[in-house]
Amino acid sequence: MWPRAVIYAIAPTRGIAGKFLHMAPQSSAGPRKWGALSMGPMLRAENLTKRFGSHAAVDNVSFAVRAGAITGFLGPAGAGKTTTLRLFLELVHPTSGSALIDGRPLHEWPVPARKVGAVLDGHCAHPGRRAVDSVRWAARLAGTRTDAEELLDRVGLAEAAGRRTGSFSLGMLRRLALAIALAGDPEVVVLDEPTSGLDPDSMTSVKDLLRHLRDEGRTVFVASRLLAALEDLVDDLVVIARGRVVGSGSAGAFIDRFQPQAVSVLSDQPYALGAAVSRAGGQVLDTNGQRVLIGGLSPAQLGEIARAAGIALFGLTEQAPPHPPAGPSAGPLAGPPVADAAGLRGEIC
Ligand SMILES: Nc1ncnc2c1ncn2[C@@H]1O[C@H](COP(=O)(O)OP(=O)(O)OP(=O)(O)O)[C@@H](O)[C@H]1O
Numbered sequence: 001m002w003p004r005a006v007i008y009a010i011a012p013t014r015g016i017a018g019k020f021l022h023m024a025p026q027s028s029a030g031p032r033k034w035g036a037l038s039m040g041p042m043l044r045a046e047n048l049t050k051r052f053g054s055h056a057a058v059d060n061v062s063f064a065v066r067a068g069a070i071t072g073f074l075g076p077a078g079a080g081k082t083t084t085l086r087l088f089l090e091l092v093h094p095t096s097g098s099a100l101i102d103g104r105p106l107h108e109w110p111v112p113a114r115k116v117g118a119v120l121d122g123h124c125a126h127p128g129r130r131a132v133d134s135v136r137w138a139a140r141l142a143g144t145r146t147d148a149e150e151l152l153d154r155v156g157l158a159e160a161a162g163r164r165t166g167s168f169s170l171g172m173l174r175r176l177a178l179a180i181a182l183a184g185d186p187e188v189v190v191l192d193e194p195t196s197g198l199d200p201d202s203m204t205s206v207k208d209l210l211r212h213l214r215d216e217g218r219t220v221f222v223a224s225r226l227l228a229a230l231e232d233l234v235d236d237l238v239v240i241a242r243g244r245v246v247g248s249g250s251a252g253a254f255i256d257r258f259q260p261q262a263v264s265v266l267s268d269q270p271y272a273l274g275a276a277v278s279r280a281g282g283q284v285l286d287t288n289g290q291r292v293l294i295g296g297l298s299p300a301q302l303g304e305i306a307r308a309a310g311i312a313l314f315g316l317t318e319q320a321p322p323h324p325p326a327g328p329s330a331g332p333l334a335g336p337p338v339a340d341a342a343g344l345r346g347e348i349c
Pocket residue numbers: 052056057075076077078079080081082083084225
C-alpha cells in the first residue's frame with residue numbers, strides 16, 4: 001500500500017526513461033510494484049532486518065536492483081536508506097536476512113572493491129595527501145591499472161589533481177570520493193546523496209557521470225531523500241519509509257502515477273511565462289496577479305521551460321489531483337506537496 005503520507009515534489013528537470021525493476025514481494029499485501037519484471041538483479045535484499053536495540057532501522061525488507069540500470073533509493077530522513085547501503089557493504093551486519101551483491105555477500109567476492117565502489121559520505125581521503133595520490137592508492141588496493149589523472153578529469157577535478165585535499169570544498173570532496181570509489185573499476189556503484197550540497201553545475205556533471213557509468217554497463221544504486229535529486233537520473237526506484245519498502249519499479253511510472261494535474265507558480269513575468277508554457281504545449285489554467293496555475297506540464301518540465309526562457313519561478317506548488325489514482329493501493333496524497341521557491345528541491349516524507 002502506498003502510505004497516505006506520501007508527499008512529494010519534483011524538481012524542474014527533464015523526464016525519466018521508463019524502465020522496470022524486479023522486486024521480490026514482501027507479502028501478498030506487501031509493497032507496491034509499478035513496473036514489470038525485467039533483467040536479473042545485481043543487488044538483492046532478502047527479508048533484511050537491522051535492529052539497533054529495540055529499533056528496527058531496516059524492517060524485513062526485500063527488493064532487487066536491476067543490473068545495468070540506475071536505481072534510486074528514495075525515502076525521508078531516518079527511513080533506513082544508509083543502513084541498507086551499509087548492510088550491502090557489510091559495514092554493519094544484519095540482524096536477520098541477507099543483502100547480496102550479484103548473488104553473494106560482498107566479502108565472498110575476491111576483490112570487493114572491483115565489485116562495488118561506494119560513497120557514503122564525502123570524507124574518504126587523507127587531507128594531507130594529494131587527490132591524485134588518493135586515487136592511485138585506491139587503484140593499487142583494488143589491483144587495477146586505473147589512470148588516476150583521467151579519472152579525476154572524469155569527475156571534474158583535473159585542475160585539482162595535484163592539490164592536497166584538506167583544502168577541498170564539500171563538492172570537491174564528494175567528487176574525489178566518487179573517483180576513489182571508481183578506482184577499482186567496479187561493476188556496482190553505491191552512492192548516498194551524491195548530489196547533496198553541490199552547486200547546480202556540479203550536480204549536472206555528477207549526474208552525467210552516473211549516466212555514463214550506467215551506459216558502460218554498471219549498476220548504479222543511489223540513495224536520496226529527494227525525488228528531485230533522482231527524477232531526471234534514475235531508471236527505477238525503490239521507495240522506503242520507516243524501515244520498510246513501500247514500493248518499487250519504473251521511475252517514470254512512479255512519477256506518472258503521482259503526477260499532479262496542475263502546478264501553481266509565482267512569477268514576476270506571468271504573461272511571458274504563460275506564453276512560454278503555451279508554446280511548450282502546456283495550459284494556463286488560471287492567473288491571479290503573479291500566481292499562475294499551469295496544467296499539462298510536470299514541475300520538472302515547467303522548470304525547464306522557465307529556465308530556458310530566463311523566467312524566475314517562486315513558490316512552485318503542485319496541486320493534488322482532484323481524483324486520486326485508481327487502485328487499491330493508491331491512496332490519496334496527503335499533506336501539501338512541496339517544492340521550494342526555486343523549484344529545485346522536493347521531498348518525499
Ligand atoms: N548506529 C546506529 N545506532 C542506532 N540507531 C541508528 C544507527 N544508525 C542508524 N540508526 C537509526 O536507524 C534509522 C535509520 O537510519 P538511516 O541513517 O539508515 O536512515 P536514512 O534513511 O539514511 O536517513 P537520512 O536520509 O537522514 O540519512 C534512524 O532512526 C537512525 O536514527
